[in-house]
Amino acid sequence: xxxxxxxxxxxxxxxxxxxxxxxxxxxxxxxxxxxxxxxxxxxxxxxxxxxxxxxxxxxxxxxxxxxxxxxxxxxxxxxxxxxxxxxxxxxxxxxxxxxxxxxxxxxxxxxxxxxxxxxxxxxxxxxxxxxxxxxxxxxxxxxxxxxxxxxxxxxxxxxxxxxxxxxxxxxxxxxxxxxxxxxxxxxxxxxxxxxxxxxxxxxxxxxxxxxxxxxxxxxxxxxxxxxxxxxxxxxxxxxxxxxxxxxxxxxxxxxxxxxxxxxxxxxxxxxxxxxxxxxxxxxxxxxxxxxxxxxxxxxxxxxxxxxxxxxxxxxxxxxxxxxxxxxxxxxxxx
Amino acid sequence: xxxxxxxxxxxxxxxxxxxxxxxxxxxxxxxxxxxxxxxxxxxxxxxxxxxxxxxxxxxxxxxxxxxxxxxxxxxxxxxxxxxxxxxxxxxxxxxxxxxxxxxxxxxxxxxxxxxxxxxxxxxxxxxxxxxxxxxxxxxxxxxxxxxxxxxxxxxxxxxxxxxxxxxxxxxxxxxxxxxxxxxxxxxxxxxxxxxxxxxxxxxxxxxxxxxxxxxxxxxxxxxxxxxxxxxxxxxxxxxxxxxxxxxxxxxxxxxxxxxxxxxxxxxxxxxxxxxxxxxxxxxxxxxxxxxxxxxxxxxxxxxxxxxxxxxxxxxxxxxxxxxxxxxxxxxxxxxxxxxxxxxxxxxxxxxxxxxxxxxxxxxxxxxxxxxxxxxxx
Amino acid sequence: xxxxxxxxxxxxxxxxxxxxxxxxxxxxxxxxxxxxxxxxxxxxxxxxxxxxxxxxxxxxxxxxxxxxxxxxxxxxxxxxxxxxxxxxxxxxxxxxxxxxxxxxxxxxxxxxxxxxxxxxxxxxxxxxxxxxxxxxxxxxxxxxxxxxxxxxxxxxxxxxxxxxxxxxxxxxxxxxxxxxxxxxxxxxxxxxxxxxxxxxxxxxxxxxxxxxxxxxxxxxxxxxxxxx
Numbered sequence: 026x027x028x029x030x031x032x033x034x035x036x037x038x039x040x041x042x043x044x045x046x047x048x049x050x051x052x053x054x055x056x057x058x059x060x061x062x063x064x065x066x067x068x069x070x071x072x073x074x075x076x077x078x079x080x081x082x083x084x085x086x087x088x089x090x091x092x093x094x095x096x097x098x099x100x101x102x103x104x105x106x107x108x109x110x111x112x113x114x115x116x117x118x119x120x121x122x123x124x125x126x127x128x129x130x131x132x133x134x135x136x137x138x139x140x141x142x143x144x145x146x147x148x149x150x151x152x153x154x155x156x157x158x159x160x161x162x163x164x165x166x167x168x169x170x171x172x173x174x175x176x177x178x179x180x181x182x183x184x185x186x187x188x189x190x191x192x193x194x195x196x197x198x199x200x201x202x203x204x205x206x207x208x209x210x211x212x213x214x215x216x217x218x219x220x221x222x223x224x225x226x227x228x229x230x231x232x233x234x235x236x237x238x239x240x241x242x243x244x245x246x247x248x249x250x251x252x253x254x255x256x257x258x259x260x261x262x263x264x265x266x267x268x269x270x271x272x273x274x275x276x277x278x279x280x281x282x283x284x285x286x287x288x289x290x291x292x293x294x295x296x297x298x299x300x301x302x303x304x305x306x307x308x309x310x311x312x313x314x315x316x317x318x319x320x321x322x323x324x325x326x327x328x329x330x331x332x333x334x335x336x337x338x339x340x341x342x343x344x345x346x347x348x349x350x351x352x353x354x355x356x357x358x359x
Numbered sequence: 360x361x362x363x364x365x366x367x368x369x370x371x372x373x374x375x376x377x378x379x380x381x382x383x384x385x386x387x388x389x390x391x392x393x394x395x396x397x398x399x400x401x402x403x404x405x406x407x408x409x410x411x412x413x414x415x416x417x418x419x420x421x422x423x424x425x426x427x428x429x430x431x432x433x434x435x436x437x438x439x440x441x442x443x444x445x446x447x448x449x450x451x452x453x454x455x456x457x458x459x460x461x462x463x464x465x466x467x468x469x470x471x472x473x474x475x476x477x478x479x480x481x482x483x484x485x486x487x488x489x490x491x492x493x494x495x496x497x498x499x500x501x502x503x504x505x506x507x508x509x510x511x512x513x514x515x516x517x518x519x520x521x522x523x524x525x526x527x528x529x530x531x532x533x534x535x536x537x538x539x540x541x542x543x544x545x546x547x548x549x550x551x552x553x554x555x556x557x558x559x560x561x562x563x564x565x566x567x568x569x570x571x572x573x574x575x576x577x578x579x580x581x582x583x584x585x586x587x588x589x590x591x592x593x594x595x596x597x598x599x600x601x602x603x604x605x606x607x608x609x610x611x612x613x614x615x616x617x618x619x620x621x622x623x624x625x626x627x628x629x630x631x632x633x634x635x636x637x638x639x640x641x642x643x644x645x646x647x648x649x650x651x652x653x654x655x656x657x658x659x660x661x662x663x664x665x666x667x668x669x670x671x672x673x674x675x676x677x678x679x680x681x682x683x684x685x686x687x688x689x690x691x692x693x694x695x696x697x698x699x700x701x702x703x704x705x706x707x708x709x710x711x712x713x714x715x716x717x718x719x720x721x722x723x724x725x726x727x728x729x730x731x732x733x734x735x736x
Numbered sequence: 737x738x739x740x741x742x743x744x745x746x747x748x749x750x751x752x753x754x755x756x757x758x759x760x761x762x763x764x765x766x767x768x769x770x771x772x773x774x775x776x777x778x779x780x781x782x783x784x785x786x787x788x789x790x791x792x793x794x795x796x797x798x799x800x801x802x803x804x805x806x807x808x809x810x811x812x813x814x815x816x817x818x819x820x821x822x823x824x825x826x827x828x829x830x831x832x833x834x835x836x837x838x839x840x841x842x843x844x845x846x847x848x849x850x851x852x853x854x855x856x857x858x859x860x861x862x863x864x865x866x867x868x869x870x871x872x873x874x875x876x877x878x879x880x881x882x883x884x885x886x887x888x889x890x891x892x893x894x895x896x897x898x899x900x901x902x903x904x905x906x907x908x909x910x911x912x913x914x915x916x917x918x919x920x921x922x923x924x925x926x927x928x929x930x931x932x933x934x935x936x937x938x939x940x941x942x943x944x945x946x947x948x949x950x951x952x953x954x955x956x957x958x959x960x961x962x963x964x
Contacts, residue, residue, distance in 0.1 A: 027591070028598025030402050031701065033605075034708035041716050064808055067749065070793065073811050077640050078723040085719060089712055096704050103701060107587055149641065152813040187591055365849035372839075372846060379834040625833075632830045635791060636844040636891070637819025639812055730818070731786035733830055734903055 027107065031100040032182050038093050039175040045086040049079045050168045053161040062153050076157065080145055083164060087138035090171070094135045095291070097128070097178070102282055107187040114279040123181035130174040132298075137167045139302030140309050147310060147326055151318040159313075209276075214264040221260040225342050228253045228304075232335040235307075236328055243311045243327065250304020250334050257297050257341060265345045271354040293341060300337035303330040366649075369642060373649040380626065387618050388658050394611045395662025395710050396669070397604050402702050403670045405597030412589040416582060420554035422563060423455075423580045424570060434549035439574055443555060446573065448566050450558045454550030456539050460504065460532070465493060471532050471539060479535045484514040489529030491519045507544035514538070601709070608709065612717045619721035630725055631732035640726045647722035655711045663706070667698065737767035737899065737930050738788050743797035745783050757783040758955045761797070765932055766948060770925050772941045773934040775952035781934040782903055784952070788932060789901045790818040819844060823892030825902040829884050831876045837887045838863065838872040844894045855894075862890040866920075882913050889920055899930045906937045914939040 056072050056079065101114035101124070111117050118124030141163055148156040228249040235242040262278050269281050269289065282290030307330050314323045377384050424443065426435045435454065444452045456473040469490060479485060484502065491497060498519055504512050520528045540547065557566055567579040622630075630643060729735075745758040758780045765771050765788065773781040786792040787799060790806060793814075798807045806817065823844075831840045841859040842852075863869050866886040871879060879887065885905075892900055900921075906914040914937065922945050925931055933940055941949055951959040 027594060028602075029594045030398075030405065030597055030601050030709070031705045033598060033601055034705040038708045038712055041712060045716060045719075062810060066808075067795070069808070070811070074640070074727045077644060077727065078720065081644055081723060082719055085715055089708070092704065093708070096701075096708065099701050099704070107590065109583075152816070153810055154812075187587065362849040364851055365847050368842075368846040368849075368852060368855075371852075372835075372843070375835055375839075628830070629832055632826075632832060633843070634815075635824055635826070635830075637815060637822075637895070638844075638847055639815040641812070642847045729792070730815070731791040733826055734782050734786045734791065 042086045043175040046168045049082045090138045121184040127178045127181045143306035150322045155316045209262040212263040217263045224256045247308025254301035268348045268352040296337045296341040300334045303334035370649045391658035392662045396665045399666030401600045425552040452555045481535045483517045485518045485533040487520045487528040487531040506542045616717040619718040634730040635733045643726035738765040739800040741798045743794040746795045769947035770931040771948040779952040780955040785934045823897035827904040829888040841891045902933045
């Protein structure tokens, strides 16, 4: 294992976050079993006090979880110089079989953590904890995922031996190779552009509609918002990245995180993640918009989430389009 | 999260209550700052020196070939040079003359070298800064060296190498080829090792393989490998120091927990009053959150600033030796300041995260004080 | 205004030091009137006061505020009601040391999220009513007993509450200040607020404009009726 400080930091971070969530989950189960908002008994008072603690712990844990995704990617990128054949995070993650699973899990947990934080915030604005059961059930779903992530991330770092030869993003994301990366890279670009802009238009349209007349449309918007995340990443690998690298064969989704490209990758991914979390959160809250104690605050929360999602995706598309138009690279002759 | 105004009001009150308990909070901030300072110093140093190594090695030769005998480096015969020159893809080959000279009086090893890009006048030498300081000699002075056959040879110092290059040249002595061979008794048919350049850098690996096949008793060393090794070493040493310092982080965490749990009577009373007049538990938790932010932020910033000054202005007095390695001849060098968001976020995870975790439960205990506490007492 | 039905309060239930503070208390606090809870220390009047003031929940029985049941509301809800409907004056005034008078007065309104300038204006207005404008920025420690009393009352009025609750407000005051206190209470009653004061001070319960006196002893009501 490489003894670098960032790896130690990530290790420590994951362990602490995992421990916090485990603690919170154990108490959460207790709360779930005995919770009765109507009773004024001493037990209920104690449980209410406990929920403050649980909510606080989980909020902090998830906040750090969000940060750790970025630190993880940066670390993978920084460590690439230790591995023959790696030029960016893509190579580092390929060194052993835990790298990409760790990344996927981390992204998934980021999204789930974000949704939980939104649900928690909503629950706190109401007076009688309307969402408490759903909240804790979601927590019980997320905790094992986080623990799995801690384990896999740990294995990834433990099995990171500097002399292993790994693949460069050039071969992972090239059109000829086999594997998911290259399938994404080899989507023909004109259809891909149509799909990307099409989805963008659909997402924005449904967002506007939902913004105006809140109703069932929320589910549609949420679904589109979620798909937009995947479509955007595919688009990024398939054609958007080409315009940043100004090379027809460089499809790598990680190299844009590097200094040479102005760290634009971080901006793009932050926008995508924000868009995804807010879009998914709309879907998560939709079933509860009729709950009485949430009536007054739901509309404003929904509209803010919708706006956040739309703006994030729009900005992402704007930056990508800007690059497409103004870059020196020309694909398909325009 | 309530509206922004409520946050600002609570933050305002938090600041004033922090100042009201200056003694307790100052101790906490000081210890916190110390922890950040220690960890940040290690990290800045590691990072900066890795950078330094990378920069200086940039101009190192792409590949060096050495001859081995019984697993150790042996002198390279000149015929090998010609054989290697004939390998396809090699654009130039040059022999290097260098070696170690042990000075028993000072207990130090000097590196003697014949420079490839200038001619040194026989009978004169150019020395590195470390040597001139150590032996208290300067330009114009004479230095004696004992040759392999016990002869004493005298050289005049014509120049001392600048301190800017100290990292590489501190213990270096440059001399002419014939003086070199006189001191070590190296025959004219051999050189120490060979450096070569290739037409296509991507072919380095292939060429190295070809050389080993052609001359099985040689060992090619590539610059990137050296880079990686140095990087690894500094990384490893940095990591080791952090693991050692983790003990202190642990103690700090316990200290923080203790301070947070030890709610003084006055503070308890204040929270009781706040809850009685209508502050909710979540408002108190918010207050504690802002307390944590203020304390963490000040300690973090202060710690980083101090570490920056420590490493880049005071040359890491405290643990330079561990990181740089033991050596009698110390190059005095100033590291180029280099910090980035990467290091800051790593530091954040190593310090602020443990502190926050340690204070969650004590904060919550404080926040769940009964509103009727004030009435009862 | 406030009704309690068979309210009981037990501390440390099921433990060796179990203590029954209140037992079967059923009282009615009339709106816009001054009610006094009278009784020696240990009679449970402070406990009853905290239950009527939304600060604690009874272990048995029910509490109604303006015909709405508040007995088993979650703490979050209770705190909000407490902040909006009640103003408290404590035995030792319990102002926060180290901050100014005007800041002390603004405190109850901090969590509401109103703009600071608005709060400051309102607090200044209250200070003016009590003749303390020039003490706004003074630190609490430098105020006289009477001034502290008035700041405490001003704080209780910050959120314009319908109900004022005071617990032994005159316990540490001389007769003159006690009288001043009751004068202020009279003014507040005239403004249409409901007042509940727990006290065993004759200056308080013997005052002319007390509407109802509830006598307590050992956790039970001994006499609850119009002013005797």
